[in-house]
Amino acid sequence: MNNMKIPFSPPYINEDVINEVVDSLKSGWITTGPKVKALEAEIKNYSGAKEVLCVNSWTSGAIMMLRWLGIQEGDEVIVPAYTYSATALAVYHAGGTPVMVDTTEDFNISVADIGKVISSKTKAILPVDIAGFPCDYDEIMQLVNEPGIKSMFTPASDVQRQLGRILVLNDAAHSLGATYANGIKTGSETDVAVFSLHAVKNVTTAEGGAICLNLPEPFDNKALYTRLRQMSLNCQTKDAFSKSKAGGWRYDITGLGMKINMADVNAAIGLAQMRVYPEMLKERKRVFTAYNDAFSSESWAVMPPAVVKGKESSYHIYALRIKNISEQQRDQIIDEISKTGVAVNVHFIPMPMLTFFKEKGFNIKDYPKAYDNFKCEISLPIYPQLTEEELSYIVKAVKDAYKTVMR
Numbered sequence: 001m002n003n004m005k006i007p008f009s010p011p012y013i014n015e016d017v018i019n020e021v022v023d024s025l026k027s028g029w030i031t032t033g034p035k036v037k038a039l040e041a042e043i044k045n046y047s048g049a050k051e052v053l054c055v056n057s058w059t060s061g062a063i064m065m066l067r068w069l070g071i072q073e074g075d076e077v078i079v080p081a082y083t084y085s086a087t088a089l090a091v092y093h094a095g096g097t098p099v100m101v102d103t104t105e106d107f108n109i110s111v112a113d114i115g116k117v118i119s120s121k122t123k124a125i126l127p128v129d130i131a132g133f134p135c136d137y138d139e140i141m142q143l144v145n146e147p148g149i150k151s152m153f154t155p156a157s158d159v160q161r162q163l164g165r166i167l168v169l170n171d172a173a174h175s176l177g178a179t180y181a182n183g184i185k186t187g188s189e190t191d192v193a194v195f196s197l198h199a200v201k202n203v204t205t206a207e208g209g210a211i212c213l214n215l216p217e218p219f220d221n222k223a224l225y226t227r228l229r230q231m232s233l234n235c236q237t238k239d240a241f242s243k244s245k246a247g248g249w250r251y252d253i254t255g256l257g258m259k260i261n262m263a264d265v266n267a268a269i270g271l272a273q274m275r276v277y278p279e280m281l282k283e284r285k286r287v288f289t290a291y292n293d294a295f296s297s298e299s300w301a302v303m304p305p306a307v308v309k310g311k312e313s314s315y316h317i318y319a320l321r322i323k324n325i326s327e328q329q330r331d332q333i334i335d336e337i338s339k340t341g342v343a344v345n346v347h348f349i350p351m352p353m354l355t356f357f358k359e360k361g362f363n364i365k366d367y368p369k370a371y372d373n374f375k376c377e378i379s380l381p382i383y384p385q386l387t388e389e390e391l392s393y394i395v396k397a398v399k400d401a402y403k404t405v406m407r
């Protein structure tokens with residue numbers, strides 16, 4: 001058979017996306033303006049979040065929310081060891097210290113282990129919906145509301161005093177469109193959730209992020225949206241759009257903000273994609289199901305979680321695991337697959353295995369389940385454009401590679 005070339009995660013660009021971008025270019029307004037507003041409304045409507053603010057990446061959005069919380073040196077933020085590094089890097093950028101916790105069989109953070117590391121220094125928890133499969137938010141919310149844990153909480157800013165407990169900030173980078181129990185969508189569950197709109201994510205703006213706000217009383221999410229929007233624009237009281245109108249020149253700077261606003265020309269891509277996202281998600285599910293059907297007959301294959309206990313994934317990553325193999329054998333299987341022209345990936349190299357985190361004192365030996373998940377994991381291509389022919393080719397490439405390496 002001729003070699004196919006199958007990329008890992010190409011962006012979804014149709015005529016509608018192109019037209020929407022051209023519309024922004026021709027409108028005379030290319031940075032933050034009507035398209036960003038429209039995208040925020042789409043994501044808000046789709047996810048059920050109380051308010052949605054778009055920024056230029058997940059990372060910058062998470063840093064801003066931790067700054068808003070008033071994170072200071074010595075404050076601890078709990079993150080899983082098994083995630084993309086941005087989850088922990090955002091904590092360092094905000095001035096805090098990440099505390100890593102091991103994962104479970106479903107790839108997500110272990111709630112039992114969160115309980116073991118909470119201290120009077122803990123200010124926030126960042127659970128991650130790995131591969132698009134939602135964490136146990138009910139359990140996490142229950143944990144932060146336990147009287148013993150609440151009484152340990154030591155607020156040091158107005159926001160922390162108002163909240164009166166640990167903040168739950170969901171790293172929902174993968175999980176736009178995933179549902180929790182009773183069909184409730186991610187983005188509407190936790191105090192704050194941030195979606196990534198990076199080029200490889202389910203919906204993209206090339207680079208971008210969407211901050212979802214669902215803070216409890218006495219917070220006013222609408223007022224907070226306005227405040228954060230300013231914060232994302234250098235704490236300037238007028239954005240460029242209002243300043244560009246006749247007579248609108250005077251403004252003030254009210255604090256030390258960040259410059260992390262999303263541009264309209266970027267928002268246009270995501271706006272067109274959101275209009276067809278339910279159909280895109282169906283196609284992702286088709287691919288996911290095709291892999292499950294193809295690998296369920298193989299005794300060595302462990303299928304990733306998708307529909308469990310009322311939760312349903314956003315089918316962002318197909319994280320195949322292979323039983324009883326070493327890290328080296330997994331790497332060899334990837335080499336064999338790569339020879340066929342199929343691009344695969346590994347999600348994720350646990351953070352304690354990366355130089356920066358090792359230098360901070362983290363050791364993978366303390367996160368055995370994260371290592372177990374990593375050493376046998378191969379992420380297969382999953383996106384709406386994949387044809388049946390391509391899927392058969394990928395499945396054959398994986399099965400042949402396994403046989404070659406393991407015989």
Ligand SMILES: *Cc1c(COP(=O)(O)O)cnc(C)c1O
Binds near residue numbers: 173
């Ligand atoms: C992609 C990703 C991020 C970072 O998103 P950016 O928009 O690139 O900043 C954060 N967390 C996880 C789990 C991711 O996969």
